[in-house]
Amino acid sequence: MDKMLDFRTVREATAGAKWQGLFEYHWPAYVQWYLSEGERERPGYLACYNAVRQYMPELLDTYRTLCDLAGGGDLSARFLSLYQPPPYITGCSQAVLARPTSTLLVRNYDYPPELCEGTILYTHWNERRVIAMSDCLWGVLDGMNDRGLAVSLAFGGRKAVGVGFGAPIILRYLLEFCDSVPEAADVLSRVPTHMAYNITVADAAGRYVTAMIGPDHRAIIRRVPVATNHQKRIEWYAHALASETLIRERQLSILVDDEATTEQRLIAAFASPPLFRHDYRRGLGTVYTAVYRPRSGGAQYHWPGMNLNVSFDDFLEERITVRYGTGVLHSG
Numbered sequence: 001m002d003k004m005l006d007f008r009t010v011r012e013a014t015a016g017a018k019w020q021g022l023f024e025y026h027w028p029a030y031v032q033w034y035l036s037e038g039e040r041e042r043p044g045y046l047a048c049y050n051a052v053r054q055y056m057p058e059l060l061d062t063y064r065t066l067c068d069l070a071g072g073g074d075l076s077a078r079f080l081s082l083y084q085p086p087p088y089i090t091g092c093s094q095a096v097l098a099r100p101t102s103t104l105l106v107r108n109y110d111y112p113p114e115l116c117e118g119t120i121l122y123t124h125w126n127e128r129r130v131i132a133m134s135d136c137l138w139g140v141l142d143g144m145n146d147r148g149l150a151v152s153l154a155f156g157g158r159k160a161v162g163v164g165f166g167a168p169i170i171l172r173y174l175l176e177f178c179d180s181v182p183e184a185a186d187v188l189s190r191v192p193t194h195m196a197y198n199i200t201v202a203d204a205a206g207r208y209v210t211a212m213i214g215p216d217h218r219a220i221i222r223r224v225p226v227a228t229n230h231q232k233r234i235e236w237y238a239h240a241l242a243s244e245t246l247i248r249e250r251q252l253s254i255l256v257d258d259e260a261t262t263e264q265r266l267i268a269a270f271a272s273p274p275l276f277r278h279d280y281r282r283g284l285g286t287v288y289t290a291v292y293r294p295r296s297g298g299a300q301y302h303w304p305g306m307n308l309n310v311s312f313d314d315f316l317e318e319r320i321t322v323r324y325g326t327g328v329l330h331s332g
Helices: 017-034 045-055 057-069 074-081 167-177 181-190 237-243 245-257 263-269
Strands: 003-011 093-099 102-110 119-123 130-135 139-145 149-155 197-203 208-214 217-222 286-293 298-303 306-311 319-324 327-331
Touching (some): 003 017, 045 057, 045 074, 057 074, 093 149, 093 245, 093 263, 102 139, 102 149, 102 197, 102 263, 119 306, 130 167, 139 167, 139 286, 149 167, 149 286, 167 181, 167 197, 181 197, 181 208, 181 217, 245 263
Parallel strands (some): 003 119
Antiparallel strands (some): 003 319, 093 102, 102 286, 130 139, 139 149, 208 217, 286 298, 298 306, 319 327
């Protein structure tokens, strides 16, 4: 049976009725996921609040505002902190193409479509405008701010789980308060994560890094333009084999190292195997391709047969319905 997902672009500068509507729509599914291991496995509100205050204090005002919009309940406030959420596993490929006149961050998000929120959210909650693919209602899977910083996450391919935040809230923090790769690298070095992730960051100046973060080691930050689903070495062999992480990494490395590779060639590669994956039954199929241009402030989202172009100056609210296996059904 084909799987379907609605993608929506939502613009709301200050969090209000639109965000509240998203919360009310998605909360029943999120609360089921959040309590999937039992409520005792999730930290209490005070621990969640204190963790945000300690590691991301600039985000506290936004966090309080969203908690209020969510109804001010204990459980929703704990969830929205994204502090020690249940573990989850994605695929994903991401690469930066840095050229003298342009910088491009491209990524494929590989995950079960039915578990993807599908919201492209344009906000101005703090000093920076942000366009991002939302996760957990305000976290970020990938996105860009108007200062020219672009970010993307991929699962790090390790089973380690510890004390820390889900990566989407860390990416939100980067986009809300960082302007450059060096600033983002400092944050990634100090904010703890509950699982292993590879975070690729690029900026308008052409700088880029990939941070290999995890709960059981200090962040490894390298000037590497590509990332898939392993870190320094393969540790989870079954996942590495199923996700073809080494094959995808090699493909991307060849592309970005080739001076003849154009933006169009790189983007096209993400639309074909091995980067584009059809393994939806095992939760490793490609849900969307995102392209961020931090110098111009433009973003593109790609599905078979359909492209969506947005920017900070041109962002319309619309819906695209995708049927996985047969492409886009319609948009409107």
